[in-house]
Amino acid sequence: MKKTTKKFSFNGFGQLTIPLIAIALLVVFNLIRDPGFFSIGISHNSNGNAVLSGNLISIINGASELAILAMGMTLVTAACGGQDISVGAAAAIAGSVFVKVLKASSSISGVTVILAFLCACVVAMIFGSFNGTLVAVFRIQPMIATLILYTCGRSIAYWINGGATPTVTSSIVNAIGSFIPGIPVPTPVIIVVVMGILFWLLFHFTSLRLFTQSVGINGSAARLNGIDARFIKLLSFIILGVCVAVSGCIGVSRLGLINHETLLLDVEMDTILAVAIGGNNLGGGKFKLSGSVIGAYVIQMLTITLYAMKVSSTDVKAYKAIVIILLVVIGSPVIKEKFSRFLARLSDKRRKVSVKGAEE
Amino acid sequence: MKHFSFLKRKEPLNDTQLLMAITIGIFLIMYVSAIMLFGGGFNHAQQIFDMLNDNASLIIVSCGLTIVMIGGGIDISVGAVTSLTVMSCVLYLNRGGNIYVSILLALGIGLAFGLVQGFLISYLEIQPFIVTLAGMFFARGMTTILSVNPQKAAHKTFNALRAKKIEISWLGYKARNGNLVPARIELGVLVALVCVIFVFLMLRYIRMGRNTYAMGGNQQSALMLGINVKRTRFMTYVLSGLLSGIAGYVFMLHTGAGNATNAAGMEMNAIASSIIGGTLLTGGVGNVIGTFFGTLSLTTIKKIVVTSGLNDPWWQSITTGGMLCFFILLQSVVLGKRSKKKNT
Numbered sequence: 001m002k003k004t005t006k007k008f009s010f011n012g013f014g015q016l017t018i019p020l021i022a023i024a025l026l027v028v029f030n031l032i033r034d035p036g037f038f039s040i041g042i043s044h045n046s047n048g049n050a051v052l053s054g055n056l057i058s059i060i061n062g063a064s065e066l067a068i069l070a071m072g073m074t075l076v077t078a079a080c081g082g083q084d085i086s087v088g089a090a091a092a093i094a095g096s097v098f099v100k101v102l103k104a105s106s107s108i109s110g111v112t113v114i115l116a117f118l119c120a121c122v123v124a125m126i127f128g129s130f131n132g133t134l135v136a137v138f139r140i141q142p143m144i145a146t147l148i149l150y151t152c153g154r155s156i157a158y159w160i161n162g163g164a165t166p167t168v169t170s171s172i173v174n175a176i177g178s179f180i181p182g183i184p185v186p187t188p189v190i191i192v193v194v195m196g197i198l199f200w201l202l203f204h205f206t207s208l209r210l211f212t213q214s215v216g217i218n219g220s221a222a223r224l225n226g227i228d229a230r231f232i233k234l235l236s237f238i239i240l241g242v243c244v245a246v247s248g249c250i251g252v253s254r255l256g257l258i259n260h261e262t263l264l265l266d267v268e269m270d271t272i273l274a275v276a277i278g279g280n281n282l283g284g285g286k287f288k289l290s291g292s293v294i295g296a297y298v299i300q301m302l303t304i305t306l307y308a309m310k311v312s313s314t315d316v317k318a319y320k321a322i323v324i325i326l327l328v329v330i331g332s333p334v335i336k337e338k339f340s341r342f343l344a345r346l347s348d349k350r351r352k353v354s355v356k357g358a359e360e
Numbered sequence: 361m362k363h364f365s366f367l368k369r370k371e372p373l374n375d376t377q378l379l380m381a382i383t384i385g386i387f388l389i390m391y392v393s394a395i396m397l398f399g400g401g402f403n404h405a406q407q408i409f410d411m412l413n414d415n416a417s418l419i420i421v422s423c424g425l426t427i428v429m430i431g432g433g434i435d436i437s438v439g440a441v442t443s444l445t446v447m448s449c450v451l452y453l454n455r456g457g458n459i460y461v462s463i464l465l466a467l468g469i470g471l472a473f474g475l476v477q478g479f480l481i482s483y484l485e486i487q488p489f490i491v492t493l494a495g496m497f498f499a500r501g502m503t504t505i506l507s508v509n510p511q512k513a514a515h516k517t518f519n520a521l522r523a524k525k526i527e528i529s530w531l532g533y534k535a536r537n538g539n540l541v542p543a544r545i546e547l548g549v550l551v552a553l554v555c556v557i558f559v560f561l562m563l564r565y566i567r568m569g570r571n572t573y574a575m576g577g578n579q580q581s582a583l584m585l586g587i588n589v590k591r592t593r594f595m596t597y598v599l600s601g602l603l604s605g606i607a608g609y610v611f612m613l614h615t616g617a618g619n620a621t622n623a624a625g626m627e628m629n630a631i632a633s634s635i636i637g638g639t640l641l642t643g644g645v646g647n648v649i650g651t652f653f654g655t656l657s658l659t660t661i662k663k664i665v666v667t668s669g670l671n672d673p674w675w676q677s678i679t680t681g682g683m684l685c686f687f688i689l690l691q692s693v694v695l696g697k698r699s700k701k702k703n704t
Contacts, residue, residue: 147635152677159672276487318498320497331486334484335484
């Protein structure tokens with residue numbers, strides 16, 4: 001009897017329950033509101049390419065940066081038990097470096113774009129290792145350590161560009177931000193898939209996942225078992241740095257310009273939210289990347305749904321907050337426990353009734 | 361450490377006092393060097409009063425945040441709640457409202473946020489960061505729903521209250537034309553000082569305050585000591601919310617207008633001042649007097665940057681970040697050394 005109640009309890013899918021329920025609710029809500037909401041069409045963009053279009057595509061496309069950042073943030077959260085709140089600022093720096101290198105070259109070819117991206121990567125990794133050193137070596141809480149870069153990051157980005165917001169006009173950069181000619185899927189989506197595969201390979205061929213989880217659950221125990229906890233924490237920040245560079249470059253390529261003030265604004269909050277909605281414990285330990293990625297899509301779907309309901313972009317936050325609170329209340333341990341107790345009581349009653357019936 | 365003989369008291373300084381002493385010391389060094397380097401504006405008492413006038417609401421918000429951080433939590437909704445309070449009070453006053461009711465409205469908004477967030481965090485055990493993030497989104501969203509455009513307060517009694525300033529003539533300075541300009545303090549500063557003193561006394565002498573330290577230091581042992589951890593945590597968030605409401609009113613007294621971008625980034629400034637003041641985000645360590653000086657240090661460094669002629673817009677935040685980095689590293693090193701000493 002106990003086994004069956006366990007099976008039907010709230011934790012059917014483990015930690016993916018809440019994000020999947022959220023997506024299902026949003027999909028059903030949208031289908032009721034407008035049956036054609038998820039229809040995908042093929043349209044021709046200004047370059048004459050046949051590309052996919054529709055709300056679903058814009059959701060998946062728009063959440064790309066968030067999804068990539070959420071992957072890196074999950075690692076940091078799991079290893080350090082805290083979050084990096086400087087990702088938006090660091091992405092602005094990476095984007096500035098990307099543009100700076102592109103502007104320095106006389107003509108923009110594929111090689112220069114790759115070079116610029118590598119430069120952005122290196123800079124973002126340096127800033128990541130700065131944060132990581134503060135956290136791993138000096139044992140400072142991640143949120144406080146990254147508060148430094150959060151405070152001055154966007155100003156550094158501004159400084160790199162010498163107080164301007166330069167634009168880049170190049171078909172290659174444009175292709176990274178929107179569509180590669182001949183491929184109907186938006187390029188950012190392809191990049192997300194590539195990043196996902198890279199992470200999968202990383203976890204498949206190394207013991208990084210195990211090490212990260214053990215450092216997050218109990219750092220000193222992990223150290224006694226021969227895991228270099230400092231290195232794992234530092235590494236998680238450096239990997240996040242790569243994710244930051246990728247999403248910063250996507251953000252720049254989308255617009256074709258770097259604006260230090262508005263590039264990925266408030267993305268750090270959304271990223272942490274994605275990690276939390278994905279069912280990951282913000283205090284570190286076990287994690288699931290897929291949960292965070294789904295969390296990112298939940299957030300984007302919510303935003304697009306609100307836009308489709310003609311909520312103005314400044315007011316979206318208030319409605320978002322209500323949905324977030326509902327989600328976390330459903331997911332809260334106390335409510336879960338009460339719910340499972342309620343289910344157990346129901347089945348107990350049924351059993352008692354059946355036993356009584358048998359006695360009589 | 362041998363040379364600091366004055367530190368060798370019968371009872372050694374605890375972590376809280378040591379961090380606070382460092383903060384106050386560095387603030388004094390910074391201010392004195394500013395006077396020596398730039399003279400001029402830094403000489404007048406008005407400079408300090410200006411810093412207080414501009415930052416009264418930040419000080420109040422930081423007090424609330426310090427309570428929450430000592431209890432081991434975090435509240436990032438404070439800036440947004442302040443902004444919402446300003447906007448709703450201004451709109452209420454402009455519709456011919458009563459000034460006393462507007463004060464109640466400000467307190468009510470802050471209290472409501474505190475109650476809901478505290479309930480969700482302590483009784484439903486949801487992570488504080490997420491709850492207060494949602495609170496921040498909600499308050500910011502509500503502010504723009506109320507009004508996207510800036511609203512200026514046009515209420516007679518309120519504007520009379522706003523214009524009221526305490527003038528101290530003997531702290532004033534002679535202007536160039538020979539007139540004596542008395543030092544001016546706004547009413548909000550008084551409110552801020554009262555809040556600081558109240559929170560200081562509460563944390564030190566009232567049971568709830570001491571419970572907060574116990575809970576932040578080690579939640580498990582606080583529970584074993586029979587402290588009602590849930591209620592204590594609930595109360596820290598309620599107080600923080602209430603203080604944000606008060607800060608909103610003080611902010612309105614200072615600016616006299618509601619704007620959707622009011623108090624933008626205030627939560628991070630408040631966290632920074634608490635950290636500079638020696639509060640640890642891990643909980644159990646901190647003091648509201650330190651926070652007060654933390655706010656002043658943050659302002660002083662900005663003023664120094666402006667005075668020294670680094671006019672490019674990026675220098676202010678880069679130096680703020682550098683100072684934050686310095687303080688955080690200093691605290692980490694000092695506390696690390698002490699804990700090593702204790703172990704040996």
